[in-house]
Structure formats: structure tokens, C-alpha cells
Amino acid sequence: MPHTQEQSQGDTAKHDSTASKPDSEKKDSTATAADAKPDAPKPKIIKTTKIIKRVLKKKLKSKRKSSDDKSGSGTSSVTSRSESVHGDEDNESEGLGGEVAATVLHIDRDEFLQAHRDLTTERHHAQILNNLLHRRLGEYYKKRKCEHVLKPYEGAVDLEEKYRQKLLVYNDMKMKAERELAEIKSRVSEVEEKYVARLDNANSKFDELQQLERQTGSGLIYSRKGKPMTDKTVERFLTLQRRKAEQANALCLRHIRARNAVSELEAIVKNLETLGPGLYVYQYEQLNIDNQNYNTKIEEREDELIKHRAKCTEHNQILAHIREKMHHTDEVIDFAECDLGDAEMDFFAAREELSSVKSRRNRLRWSLEDERLKAGLLTRKDLLRDFQASVDEVLKLEKKKKFLESQVGKTARNIREARKSFQVHTHPNAQKDSTKSESVQKLNQMPSTSK
Template sequence: MLIPSSPTPSVHGESEVKLGVDVPLTETATQPEPQQARTRSAGNAVVIDREEIIASIRASLDDNEKLKARNVILQNQLGEYFRRKRSDENAQAGGTSSTGDNTLSNTGGGKGGADIGNRYNAALTTLQTLHANLATLRGTHDKQSADYHEKLTLKRAEAAAKEGEFRAYKRSVALAAENSRTGKGIQVKAVEALEAGEERKDAEVVEVRLENIKLRNRLRRSEALLRQKEELADGLHLIDFEQLKIENSTYTSKIESRNESLLTLRKKITTIVQVLTHVKEKLWHTQLVARDLEAKLAELDEDVLRRRDALPGRKAVRDALRKENAELRRRAGLLGEKGLLRDFEHRVVRSELWSD
């Protein structure tokens, strides 16, 4: 089945087609009739009601947005209708084939297909009518836009001329003014600086007004889009709710698993912090012991250096004592030699005995 995708404005008159779904095709968007700007003559000048022109343009833009939103709604409803119809036909064809009544099923399928074809042809006719209405509205709006643009150009030229005259008047008044105390006039540079500042302020005001208009239009489009989404979502709330429930359960399980992982990590972090604290305390105690040992080592190094310095003198004293001891031994003879003295004594006794 082909679903029309071209923009379709609201249906007018008797072009109502009932497609089996609640499609309010008979509602019509209120299109503004071509409004001529109210004018009043003042001599040879023509004054145009600018506010009425702006209001008419805004109303046309609003109606255009409404028609676009309604076009999307109708297309979605039409597609949903044909999908339902196709599923019903498939179900009906399956049921009739299971019973074996092929003749009745073929007849019913033919009637259903003819009914769908007639309704679809009627829908296409309605679509063509809507296209014709849209072309007419576009032509009218284009003509109004051209007229308004021409009038706007004239009014801008007139406003520019009036603004130039007013600025020249203000400049002449400023240059003719005198100071009440000194009696001197205002310098030309000061007047030009004031005019330049005023022009900057006017430009800023114009930019802010344009930005305000853009933001208003954006807000209006956003509100229309939001209303359209709310209308389209009426039949999908249940499906969305079930899908969200499934997603919520999935996310809940993921959150629980993440919470368990987080609890495990917190326990690990607590254990690691305790170990680190113990290690820090042990390190601090070890540093204290190392400082004491370093102090003792420094004292021992000093003692070693001091004794190493005294060692040569002690060696010299030792050598002197050795020499002196050797000299004394040499001089003493048998003194101190107990074995020799005992042997000498025995010999003396023996010699005395022999002499007797």
C-alpha cells in the first residue's frame, strides 16, 4: 500500500472519508481570509496599520504550522489503518483456509480488497482536493506577502526619511545650544559622539527585537511539536510503559550488580587502607630504629677513627717494650728461665757430691 507523504492541509466541505479509525477529517483549520490593511488618508499620505499586517502574517504562520502537524497525524493514522487492515486480511485468509471453504474466502478477500481500493481512491481524491486548496492558499499568501513587502519597503523609506529629518533637527538644536555658565556652544565632536552612541543603541535595540521575535517563533513551533507528540503518543503509552518497565528492570539488575561490586571494592579499599596504615606505622618505627642505629654507627665510626689515630703510637710503644724486654733478657742471662735454673742447680748439687 502507498501512503501519501506530501503535505495535506485540513479537509473542507464534503471531502470526509471514514477509514475505520477515528480520524477527525471534518475539522477545518481556520484560514484567515485575505485581509487588506486598513488605511486612512491624511492629505496625499497613506497610513498602513502595521500591527494588523504583522498579526495577519503571524496568524498565517500559525495556521501553516497547524496544517503541517495535522498532516503528520493523518499520515500516521492512515498508515496504522492500512497495517491493521492488512493484518485482519491475513488472519481472515488463514482462518478460511483452515476450514477448507476456499470459495467464501476468495469472495470475502475480493470484497475486502475492493472496499480498501474504494476507500483508498476516496482518500487520494481527498488528497488531491487538499493539494488544490493548499495551492490556492499558497497563492493567496504569496500575493499578500508581495503586497506587504512592497508596503513595507515604502514605509521603511518613509521612516528612514523621517529619521534623517529628526536627526538633522536634533543636531541643529544641539549645535545651537549654549552653556548657561560659560555661554559656549557644544562642540561638533561631542555631538557626533552622542549621535554615534545613539546609533549603536538603536542597532542593539533592533537586534534584541529580532532575537525576541525569533525566540517567540521558536517557542511557538516547540509548543506545536510538543502538542503533536502528545497526540501521537496517545496510542503508544501502554507499549512505551511496558518497554520502560523492561528497561527499568534491566537497569535495576545492573544497578544491583554495580552496588555489589561497589560494596566489594569498598571492603577492599578498607582492607588496603588498614594495611597501608599498619605499614606506615611500621615504617615510622623502622625509621626511628634506623636513626638510632645511624647515631650509634656514627659514634662507632668516631671511636674507630680515634683509635686508628692512636694505633701508630701504641705500636711504637709496643716495639720499644719488645726491644727493652729483649735487652733485659739478654742482660738477665738465666733469670726467668726456670728449667735452666733447675738444671743448673742439679748440676751444682751433683758437682758438690762428686767433690765430696
């Protein structure tokens, strides 16, 4: 296949050179190509693998004829290239003595030119759009005052260096893995070669043994019958021997596989029995029994713990109730302390008022003493009572005196009237004497009334 790759590379180089020409030359070349190749077939790839050289040449000749009939004069250059390629491949097949790969390429130049034009125009439009978008991004970042985005990143060099180092490490690991795979493949191939060589040696030895047995058994004679042994019986015994050998080989393989499986199982059982260095399964079982005993003890202790937890919950509830009472009493004490503070304030205010009241009391006491001294008997109740009784008696006597005086006055008036009447009857001078006596009596009565 190297010649076909070089041919395809040359064709692509030619297409690139034709694409780099000016448009006028391109048009002329496309026109001539269209006139020269009106019926250009599609590319086909035909692979043939043969060992015999003659058969390969016959097939190549038939393919050349069919391609000449289809493509005509326009495809003569392509067929000549394919012939040269096939000739080179024939030479390689002769040198290798094995498989040969042949390819026939038919290229339509117009399609590739049109695709090149479309791709160039698309690239041009994409580049214009990219420049426009970059400009808009720059304006947007300038408006947003994000010019730091347009600046290069400070740690870009370090990051690139790290990335390169990681790529190198990855390449080293990849090469190492490839080398390991190559070594493994080489070892596998060596083992396969040894296996094939030993198998071929065993088969050849077995064939030699059977050939020797065939030669020795062809002239043998039965001891009982005395007849010679036929070739069919010898072949039958040999085929039976071959079958038995194959069965023995199969049984040996089964035995080896079973032995390997048994050894693996024994190793697994041993690994299972030996849990670790100095640790075995029977110790684990003993520990499991001890674990069960301890679990039963733990369950009993858990029952006791449940009882103790119930008691603890009850005590906790009691303590919570006591704490609530304590909080309530603390609140009551706080309120009582507040009331006590208020009472103390009232007490101090009352004490101050008491001092002022005492001073007022003393002043009043002193004034009362003065008034008592001034009052005299008013302060002594017994004397005041006697004085009141005497005053009442004086009043009674005064009333009685007035009553008696009124009676005396009446009697005196009666007497005077009687005297007047008597004097009138006796002599007139007696009237003057009566008037004088009345005036004297009035003068005598004046001091008594004043008293």
C-alpha cells in the first residue's frame, strides 16, 4: 500500500496546485477536463489477495479492460497509474511471497474543485464573521469596563508549561504502556511459538510411532488362528489408538484443569481458614461463640439499663418539677425583693416624716404645756369637774335667788301697794314717805344685781 498512498498524496498536491492558480486558468482547466472526461466513473477500491502470480495477472488484465471500456480516453492516465501501482504491488507480492493488496482510484476533478471553491468561500465568510464578533466583544468589554479580559493572563506561561509537562508525562506513560503491550505480545508470541513447536514435535513423533507400528503390524500372524493380520485391522487399531490418545489427551487436560482448580480451591480454602498471620477460622468461631455469650450478657445489662433509664427519667421529671418550683420561687423572691426595696424606700421616707412629725409633736407639746399653764384648772379634770359642779350650783342658786328676789319683789310690791292704800286712807303725807322708801329700796337692790 505505500505506492497507493504516495499516488494519493501526489494527486492531492496536484489539486492544491490547481486550486492556487488564478480563476481564469481554473475555468479553462475545468472546461478542458469536462470536455476530456464526459463520463468519469466514481472511485472504486478493489482488494485482491492471491498467492499465485498468474491468477493475479489475469484478474488485473480483466479489470484494465473493463476500466478502459468505461472511462475511455479520458481515464487512460489513471489506468496507467493503476497499472504501475499494480506492477509495484506484484513485485512486492513476489518479494514477500504472501498477500498482495491492489487499489484502483478514479478521481473526479470537477467535484474536488467545486468543493475547494465552496470551502474557501465558506472560510472567507467565517473569517469575516469571526472578526466582526471579535470587534463587538471588544466594544462590549470596553463599555462594561472589563478591559482586563482582553489583556493576556498573567499566569498563562506557567499554565502552558504545566500543560506541556503533563503532555510529556502522558506521552511517556503512553510509550511505557505501548512498550509493556509489545513485551506482553512478544512473550505471548514466544509462548505460542513454543507451544506450536512442541505440538508439532509431539504430532510428528506420534505419526512416526504409528508409521513404525504400521510397518511392524503388517506382517504379524495371529497365534491362535495362524492367519496373517490384514491392513484394515492394523488401520483400525491405529485409528483406535489415535482416538484413545486424543481421549487421553483430553482427559489429561481435564485432569490438569481439575488439578489446577483443586489447587486454587485449596488455596482459597486455606486463605479462608487463615484470616491473617496467626489467625485461623476456629479462632474466629471461638471468638464468635464468646461474642454471642457477651451479647447475651449485654442484653441483660441493657434490660437493667432500661430499668435504670426509667428511674432516671422519673428522677429527671421530679428534678424538672423542682427546678420549675425553684424558678417560680426565684421569681417570687425577685418580686418580694422589689417590694422590699419599695417598702424600704417607704420606710426611709416614713422615718424622715417621723422625725418631722416628732419635731411638730414636741412643738405642740410645748405649746400645750404653755396653754395648760395658761388654762390652769382646764388641765385637771377633777378640779374642773368640781369647778363645773360649783358653777352649776352657783347658777342654780342664782336662779333660786332670782326666783326668791322676784317673790320678794312681788311681796314688796304687794306690801307697798298695801301701805299706799293704807296711807292714802290715813293721810296724804304718807304718800311722800312711801315714794322715798321705794327709791331707797331701788338703790339697795342695784348692788345685789351687779353682784
